[in-house]
Amino acid sequence: MPARRLDGTAWAERLRHKLEPRVAAVRRHAGRPPGLAVVLAGTHPPSEIYVRNKIATATAHGCHAVLHRLPETASVDEALVLVRQLNADDTIDGILVQSPLPAGMGTDAESRVFDAVDPSKDIDGFHPVNVGRLVQKRQALVACTPLGCATLLDREEIPLRGRHAVVIGRSDIVGKPMAMLLLHRNATVTICHSRTVDLPAICRTADVLVAAIGRPGFVTPDFVKPGATVIDVGINRVETPEAAGALFAPNTPKRTQFEAKGHVLVGDVHPDVADVAGALTPVPGGVGPLTIAMVLANTVTAAEWRLGLHL
């Protein structure tokens, strides 16, 4: 029996609508809507799409959302000046600096700029204060993608207590905070990465498997325990007929889409995993929409905490 589809698009819509009374409460108390500022530096086509979605979602749900652009040639100091202005702006509750920053800003630019964001406005949850608070299970703004995955697991009532959860990927943005959120739900958590030995064998012991790697179709059916829940975080653009052919059989919808458009979006999980897993998030339509919904949720949460509304 094919895996149950965990519909991120549908959950994201429900979650966004549940936020509307909270947006209204912020408006009542502050006399203004929750405010989101997005900083986009340089020209990076995927970032343009992500930023557009975040701004449109926040605006559609009653928030004040502004985009601040910096040119590709901007220095890290210019980015820092902008972040400090936004920190001081009382109408802004959430600040999001879109990654990646232009290479010209230097290798340590992201940590410098992310560290400059006021932790109470850090809706990406990247600031060391929020990371530390998450680790200690205290009130924290948590990175949107793992928060979206955890929210999906909660809403779908996937059992986690005492279960083995395996996270593939140890990035600060996804893998590590995901592992913490699973740990806080009483799962026994294993974090795997590029140096892990015998990855498929470890993954096969997982009741819940989260793939956040960035390699199309990397997780094949031999990684998956029959009936396991699989969360596919990866978003990869497949652009060659060889890669598309290795992932999708002829006449399947994705293969047809590739043949029509010359590219297709694929997760880190191979489509054949649907024959083994008990439940699986699709790509697109799984984790992606939940990430955007969590940008809105974190903006509202940051506004509430800053106003003392939701302690």
Ligand code: NAD
């Ligand atoms: P990253 O490159 O920072 O981290 C990738 C991780 O995968 C690393 O920790 C690495 O150790 C691990 N890895 C790489 N090769 C491996 C291998 N052969 N075996 C085992 N582990 C391996 O990436 P990231 O920012 O964590 O993102 C991961 C994926 O999630 C990407 O496809 C990204 O586009 C996607 N993503 C999606 C969303 C969303 O909203 N759906 C948000 C963020 C990231």
